[in-house]
Amino acid sequence: MNSCCCVPIAAGQVISRLGLTWMGRPGSIQAVTGAFRKLLYLTASYWLTRVFLFLIIAILDPNVDSREWVEPPSAYYFFVVVDDTLSYSYLVFVVILLRNLRSAVRSKYAIPEAHSCPTGCEDTCCSLFCPCLVVSQMMRHTADYDSHGGRCCTETGLPSHAPSIV
Numbered sequence: 001m002n003s004c005c006c007v008p009i010a011a012g013q014v015i016s017r018l019g020l021t022w023m024g025r026p027g028s029i030q031a032v033t034g035a036f037r038k039l040l041y042l043t044a045s046y047w048l049t050r051v052f053l054f055l056i057i058a059i060l061d062p063n064v065d066s067r068e069w070v071e072p073p074s075a076y077y078f079f080v081v082v083d084d085t086l087s088y089s090y091l092v093f094v095v096i097l098l099r100n101l102r103s104a105v106r107s108k109y110a111i112p113e114a115h116s117c118p119t120g121c122e123d124t125c126c127s128l129f130c131p132c133l134v135v136s137q138m139m140r141h142t143a144d145y146d147s148h149g150g151r152c153c154t155e156t157g158l159p160s161h162a163p164s165i166v
Contacts, residue, residue, distance in 0.1 A: 007094055010135045011101055012039035017142045018108065024100030039097075046090050053083040098127035098134050105138050 011024070015035045021027035022035040060076040063069055102123045105111070113122045126134050 006043060007131045007135050008039045008043045008097060009036075010139060011097055012036040014101060014105070014135065014138045014142055015039070018104065020101065020104055024097050024104055026104065046086070049086060050083065053079055053086070057083065094131060095124065095127045098131055099123045101138060102127060102134055105141060109141065 012022070012035060015022065015024055019026075019032050020035065021031045022038040056079050057076060058064060060079065061072055063072070106113070106123070113119065117125065
C-alpha cells in the first residue's frame with residue numbers, strides 16, 4: 001500500500017534497510033542517519049504545500065461559480081505556475097531518488113541490467129514510467145514479508161525484531 005500511495009516514503013524505508021543517504025547513495029554514518037525522516041518530512045511538506053496552493057488557486061478563480069468565463073487575475077496564473085513548477089520538480093526528484101536507489105540495490109545484490117536497454121538507461125526509464133512497481137520490487141527484494149509482515153509507519157517498513165536486510 002505504501003508503495004502505491006507514497007513512493008518516496010516507501011523508498012525511504014528501503015534506504016533505511018540498506019543504510020544509504022536520503023538520495024539513495026552510499027554515504028557516511030552522519031549522512032545516512034535520519035534518511036527516512038528527511039524523506040517523510042519532504043513528502044509531507046510537498047503535499048501540504050500543494051493543498052495550500054490548490055486552495056489559493058480555487059479562491060482566486062472567478063470561474064468557480066460563474067456561468068460565463070471571466071479572466072482570472074494575474075495572481076491566479078502566478079500560483080498555477082508555482083504549483084506546476086513544484087509538481088514537475090517533485091517528479092524529477094522522485095525519478096532521481098528511485099534511479100539512485102534502484103542502482104544501489106542492483107549493485108548490492110549483483111543484479112545485471114537488461115540487455116535490451118542501453119547502459120544506465122534501465123534504472124531511469126523504470127523509475128520514470130512505473131515508480132510504484134520499482135519501489136515495490138525493491139521493498140520485496142530487501143525484506144522477507146512471509147516471515148515478517150510489513151509495517152507502514154516504521155523507518156524500515158518492518159517490525160523492530162525483523163532483520164533489516166535479507
